[in-house]
Structures are given as C-alpha cells and as structure tokens.
Amino acid sequence: MSLMQISDPLDKSTNEKKFVVGIDFGTTNSLVTKYSEGNFNFFKSGSEEIIPTIISISSNNELSIGKKPTKNSLEISSVKRFIGLSDEEQKILSKKYNYNLTIKDNMTAFEFHGNKFSIIDISSKIFEYLKEIAENQENKQLYGAVITVPAYFNDTQRQAVKNAALLADIKVLRLINEPTSAAIAYGLESKNQGKYIVYDLGGGTFDVSVLSLEKGIFRVLSTDGDTMLGGDDIDFLISEWLSKKYDELANLSRSKLKQYSKLLKEKFNESSHQVIENIEGCKVTIDIKEFDKIISPVIDKTIKIVQSAILESKVSISEIESVILVGGSSRISMIKRLLKNKLNCNVLDDIDPDKVVAQGAAIQAEILSGNTKEDILLLDVLPLSLGIETMGDLSEKIIPRNTSIPITAKKTFTTFKDGQSKLLVHVIQGERELVSDCKSLGKIILENIPPMISGMPRIEVEFQIDADGILSVTATELNSQSRATTTIKPTFGLSEEDISNMISEANETADEDKNARRLNESKIEAKRVIYALEQALSSDGNDLLSESEYNDIVTELDHLKSLVKSDNYEQIDNQIKNLEDKSEFYVERRMNKSINSLITGRGVDDVL
Incomplete structure (x- = not known):
C-alpha cells in the first residue's frame, strides 16, 4: 500500500522561506542585505544602507554603532584591521589610529574611559547591530548569514570573525571570500562567462582573484592579496603629505588628519582635476597629478599583486575579459587607468563597488538555506600552501596553494629514531622549502606510538579544510590507531610584510x-x-x-x-x-x- 503525506493547509511553515542575509563586514563600512526573487533589500541604519563600521563610546560608557562620534565620545574604527594580528603588530598599527591597547581575557583590547573592549567584543557588537536592524525591518527572526572575509584572511582571522558573529547569536552559514562573493553577484546579475579578475580594495584590506565564470560554475583559479593594505593606508599617505606641506596642520591629531585626508580623497573622481578645501582655516590645494603621486606607493603595490595572481593562475592577459572593481577605494581614477593600460581590457563597475560583495553573500545565503534552486557551484581556493615540518627544518607540503576547497588530503610519515613513542606535528603555511621561512600555524602531539625500530611506524597526517577555509588536522599511527586531532588556531595573523612577500620571495629564492x-x-x-x-x-x-x-x-x-x-x-x-x-x-x-x-x-x- 502506498502512503501519501497530507499537510495541514493552514500550516505555512513548510512553504515559508528562511530569513537569511549576506553580511559584508568591512573595515570602513558594513552592509547587510537580503536576496529574494532577483531583488536585493539592503537594511538601513536610519536612512543609510552603507553603515560605518564605527563604535562610539560616551563618557558614561554607552555604545553607539554606525554613527559618527559626538564631542564627548570616543571612536573605534577599522577594528577589522586588528583581527588576528600578533601583539607586536597590533601595537604598531594602534599608533596610526592613536588607540590605547591593553589585555582582556588573554586577548588584545582597546581601553576607553577606563573600560576594556576586546577586538572580538567590538566586532560582535557590530554584528549584533546589523542583526538587530535586519530583524526589525524584516519583522522576522534571522535564521543565518553568509559573512564575507578577505581572501587572504588566515585561519585565526576567519575563526575570530566567526566567533564574533556567534557571540552576536548569528548562525554562520558560510564564510566566503570577498572577491568570490563579488564574482557571484556579477555572474548572476550580468550572466557573464569567461575569465575575470576581481580587484577588491577596501578600507583595510586588498584582495585579487582570477576566476572563470561559466554556466553557473565559479572557479577560483588563483588568489593573492595583502590583509594590511587598503584605503586607510592611502589616507595615511595623504595625512603625511598634509602635515609636511602645511605647517598650520602639523599639530593636528592623527585622527583629525585622517578624517580630512579621507575627505580630500573622496572629492577626487574621474572628472576632478583639482580639489580646494578649507581645513581648520588653512586653504589646501591639490591637483590630480600630485594626488596620484602621493597615493602611488599603495596603488603600484596592488598592481604588482594583480600581476602575481595572473602569473599564478596560468591565464594569459589576452584571455581576461574584464576586471571587476570591488570596494569603495577602487573608485580612485588612477586604479582604473592603470588596470586598463596594464591589462588592456574592460574595467567593470556596473554594480556599486560598495554593495557588490554583500550582494554575492546574500545570493549564497539564499542557496545554502534552500530558499532557491539556483544552479551554482562555487569552487574557491586555498591562498597559501599548507604542510608540516619534517626532519632537518624541511617543509613538506600536504595541500598546495590555489587548490580548490573544501578538500581533504593525506600523507604518510614515519619516525626517525628507534623506540620513538611521541611525534610532534608542526603545521606550517607558506611556499618556501625551509620551515624557518614559513609561517607556523600550530602544533599537535601524537602520543602512545608503540615502540618500534625507526621507519616502522606509519603515521598518517590528514588535513581537512572546510568551505569556510578553516583547517582541521588529524595524525594517526596506523598500526595502533593512536590518534591526535585539532582545529588549528594560530596565535597570530599574517603581517603586511609576510603576505606581500611570501609568494614573491618563494619565486625569487627558488x-x-x-x-x-x-x-x-x-x-x-x-x-x-x-x-x-x-x-x-x-x-x-x-x-x-x-x-x-x-x-x-x-x-x-x-x-x-x-x-x-x-x-x-x-x-x-x-x-x-x-x-x-x-x-x-x-x-x-x-x-x-x-x-x-x-x-x-x-x-x-x-x-x-
């Protein structure tokens, strides 16, 4: 006898779509949006869809999210730049922003009005606010979110973002790389096919990815970037120029100088040849030629990273259809001009560069939640090789860079000495042959190896990378089935020098x-x-x-x-x-x- 399922016609739960969003957690601005039936709904803070990633703290310790600080309040901005850095790197960066750093719960924290706020605390408050405005305007409880991260965020930085979202009671459906998210938005909206470069210059990070888009398949061919390079660095260069050029401005605070520098930067657009601005009673004049000269160290660095990514992808420049611009800082006219000259292709900014990343995340959220049946396959890649240390300070790669993820990979090793009962598995990241030239991610100890002569034990090391790019490592002695496993949580992130030089050094010193x-x-x-x-x-x-x-x-x-x-x-x-x-x-x-x-x-x- 066949059975037929009978549903209550008054029960709408089986047909009701889950409320899911895409969140672009940016250095300068953040966005939260929903995608449904081909339309995007950006949730607003007041009347603004683009929400400043700023927390203001009043003298009585009241927190205000996404609003400019008042006279009696202090501001924390660009918190994303501090995520996952070592203590030393955070101290160096904090001087640029004039922050006081301290320790809270064994984590680096900001100190304001005698209170301590960890980087995770601040980030979670921003996520809480984004969740709150989305739920209030949709009048529904949020089911989950896809959150974007820079492609070059390492495991610790991804874990920190995920933990901050979880503290805000957000179910993280997926962490997705920002350039890949932008490609999803372009692939669906523009129905484009071919090979593309995504150039993503945000407030604090720079990413570039080479992708192929074809029949709903998004394949990342290579990725490169710098987690410490962005629009803020352009502001710092302009600030330095202002303080040297105009004696009247030399004594302004760093935060004030940065504020005015950002204003000057944003006044330049494709039709602007000169900007004249009154700053604190001082008439400041800057033309486009001088402006380009000031910011060229940052822009030239991004172009070199683009060229490196193309080389790694094994795609010839003639095959590239277009460059997709992402991030507010990509609006700078010098960037478009250099990309056109160097790559001889179209530069696309059809979709608002500030919104395109959030749109791709919202599309992915709809797909992962089961709300839509869009036929999309997303093949992202690993930005740097992962491996372990072997005898003699040698790096043995287990998963090479630019391998599609998620992935599981295994290799078998053995002991060096007779009777060895323990084995230290040192997990590393990088392209160099020697461990001392790579970045340490973490260590696990495999114990209870049966005493055997050297070479007899068979130790299988398995790396698993999930779709969020988070690594789990398992070491197993196959004879005894003794096992050790961990999710790698590195103690620090990749510094600017590490990221920008890691791959080029590997090539230069091959x-x-x-x-x-x-x-x-x-x-x-x-x-x-x-x-x-x-x-x-x-x-x-x-x-x-x-x-x-x-x-x-x-x-x-x-x-x-x-x-x-x-x-x-x-x-x-x-x-x-x-x-x-x-x-x-x-x-x-x-x-x-x-x-x-x-x-x-x-x-x-x-x-x-």
Whole structure:
C-alpha cells in the first residue's frame, strides 16, 4: 500500500522561506542585505544602507554603532584591521589610529574611559547591530548569514570573525571570500562567462582573484592579496603629505588628519582635476597629478599583486575579459587607468563597488538555506600552501596553494629514531622549502606510538579544510590507531610584510631554496646512516668484525660526521656511498647472523 503525506493547509511553515542575509563586514563600512526573487533589500541604519563600521563610546560608557562620534565620545574604527594580528603588530598599527591597547581575557583590547573592549567584543557588537536592524525591518527572526572575509584572511582571522558573529547569536552559514562573493553577484546579475579578475580594495584590506565564470560554475583559479593594505593606508599617505606641506596642520591629531585626508580623497573622481578645501582655516590645494603621486606607493603595490595572481593562475592577459572593481577605494581614477593600460581590457563597475560583495553573500545565503534552486557551484581556493615540518627544518607540503576547497588530503610519515613513542606535528603555511621561512600555524602531539625500530611506524597526517577555509588536522599511527586531532588556531595573523612577500620571495629564492632543501636532505640521510651504524656497532660490532675492519668503518663514519657540519651536499652524498660500500660486508654478516639465530635448532618443516 502506498502512503501519501497530507499537510495541514493552514500550516505555512513548510512553504515559508528562511530569513537569511549576506553580511559584508568591512573595515570602513558594513552592509547587510537580503536576496529574494532577483531583488536585493539592503537594511538601513536610519536612512543609510552603507553603515560605518564605527563604535562610539560616551563618557558614561554607552555604545553607539554606525554613527559618527559626538564631542564627548570616543571612536573605534577599522577594528577589522586588528583581527588576528600578533601583539607586536597590533601595537604598531594602534599608533596610526592613536588607540590605547591593553589585555582582556588573554586577548588584545582597546581601553576607553577606563573600560576594556576586546577586538572580538567590538566586532560582535557590530554584528549584533546589523542583526538587530535586519530583524526589525524584516519583522522576522534571522535564521543565518553568509559573512564575507578577505581572501587572504588566515585561519585565526576567519575563526575570530566567526566567533564574533556567534557571540552576536548569528548562525554562520558560510564564510566566503570577498572577491568570490563579488564574482557571484556579477555572474548572476550580468550572466557573464569567461575569465575575470576581481580587484577588491577596501578600507583595510586588498584582495585579487582570477576566476572563470561559466554556466553557473565559479572557479577560483588563483588568489593573492595583502590583509594590511587598503584605503586607510592611502589616507595615511595623504595625512603625511598634509602635515609636511602645511605647517598650520602639523599639530593636528592623527585622527583629525585622517578624517580630512579621507575627505580630500573622496572629492577626487574621474572628472576632478583639482580639489580646494578649507581645513581648520588653512586653504589646501591639490591637483590630480600630485594626488596620484602621493597615493602611488599603495596603488603600484596592488598592481604588482594583480600581476602575481595572473602569473599564478596560468591565464594569459589576452584571455581576461574584464576586471571587476570591488570596494569603495577602487573608485580612485588612477586604479582604473592603470588596470586598463596594464591589462588592456574592460574595467567593470556596473554594480556599486560598495554593495557588490554583500550582494554575492546574500545570493549564497539564499542557496545554502534552500530558499532557491539556483544552479551554482562555487569552487574557491586555498591562498597559501599548507604542510608540516619534517626532519632537518624541511617543509613538506600536504595541500598546495590555489587548490580548490573544501578538500581533504593525506600523507604518510614515519619516525626517525628507534623506540620513538611521541611525534610532534608542526603545521606550517607558506611556499618556501625551509620551515624557518614559513609561517607556523600550530602544533599537535601524537602520543602512545608503540615502540618500534625507526621507519616502522606509519603515521598518517590528514588535513581537512572546510568551505569556510578553516583547517582541521588529524595524525594517526596506523598500526595502533593512536590518534591526535585539532582545529588549528594560530596565535597570530599574517603581517603586511609576510603576505606581500611570501609568494614573491618563494619565486625569487627558488634556486636558493632548492639547494637548501637538497643540503638538508643529504644531512638527514647522513644522520640516519650514522645513527643506524652506531647502533649496529654498539650491538655486535666487536663480535662480527676484526679490529682492523672495525677501525676502517669507524674512520669512514667519523669522516661523514665531519662532513655533516659542512654545506657541501655532494661531498656528503659521496661519503654516504663510501661508508655504505665499506660496511656492506658487515651488513651481510649481521643478516646471516639473524638468519642463523632464526633456524638454529629447528627442522626444515618448522622454518617453512
């Protein structure tokens, strides 16, 4: 008998769509929007869809979100730039913003009016406010959100954003890279196909991605960027110019100078050749040529990163259809001009650069919630290679950069010494051959490895990266099934220098790195041979060797020990071969001894 499901016609819950949004959590501004049936609804703070990512703190510690500070209040802005940085990096950055930093709950915090606010606290307050205005205007409880992050945010920075949203009681459906989110908005709205570059210059971060868009498939071919490069840095350059050019402005506070610098920057548009502004009674005049010269260090740096991403994607410049501009800072005319000249293609800003990231996130939220049946496959990539440290300070990559995620990858390793019962798995990020040149992400210890001779244990290391780009690591000894697992939570983020130089350094030093790796591999093999032979000589050398044979082997052994201290891998390799040749007869005698001990006193049938 077949069964038929009968629904209550008065019950609308099965047909009611979930209330989901896309959130663009920006350095300067944030947006929250809903996508439904081809339309976007941006939720407003007052009359503004673009909400300043600012918290004002009054003298009696009342918090106000998204509004300019009053006379008696203090302001925290650009909090996103501080997420996931080391203590030292945060201290350096705080000087630019004139913030007082302290510690709260073992985390870096801002101190205002004697109260402490951690970076997570401040971020969660912003998310709370975005959730509140969306729920109030939709008159519904929020089911979940897709939140955008810079493509070059590492694991700690992604975890921090996710934790801040969770503290605000927001269910995070997905963290999505900002350039990818912009591509989704363009792919659906414009129905474009082909290969594109997304140039995303926000207030505090810069990302570039090379993507192919075709029949609903969004494939990220490469990504590059700098988490410490953005519109704020342009403001700082203009501030420096103002204080040097005009003595009357030299004593203004950094926050005031930055405020006026931003005003000057925004007054320049494609039709502006000169800006004249009265600042604190001082007449400031700046033309477009001078303006371009001031900001060129930042813009030139972004162009170099674009060129690096194209090279990594293996796409020729002639294949690129267009460059998609994202982020408020991408409105600068110099950027459009340079991109057109360098890439000889169209520059698209059809969709508002301030809104396009939030729109893509809203579309993805609709899809993940099941509200729509749009046929979209999103293939994002890993920005930097992930691996572990092996003997000799060597980096063994497990997942190469620009691999599509989510992904699971495994590699098998073994022990170096006899009887080793513990193994430290050091997880690293970067493109260089030596661990000391890469970024440490975290460590786990695998314990209870059964005592075995070196090389016998089989330790499988598995990396899992989810769709949010968050890494989990599991190490398993396959014989005993002893296991250790963790979600990697690095103690600091990638600094400006790390990110901008990591890949270019790997390319520039490729030959040097190759030689360094070759030398370290030779030294590891030499140490393995030395260790094994010393153990053997200690065990039965006096029994199986004559005095002259013993001394000959020891002489070659000592020679290898001395060469291990050198930097000549060819000499080390040659001496390893010499030592193996000289001791070959000894290995045979040891093998014969083992066989004899096995068969002594046993019949043929027992052995067979």
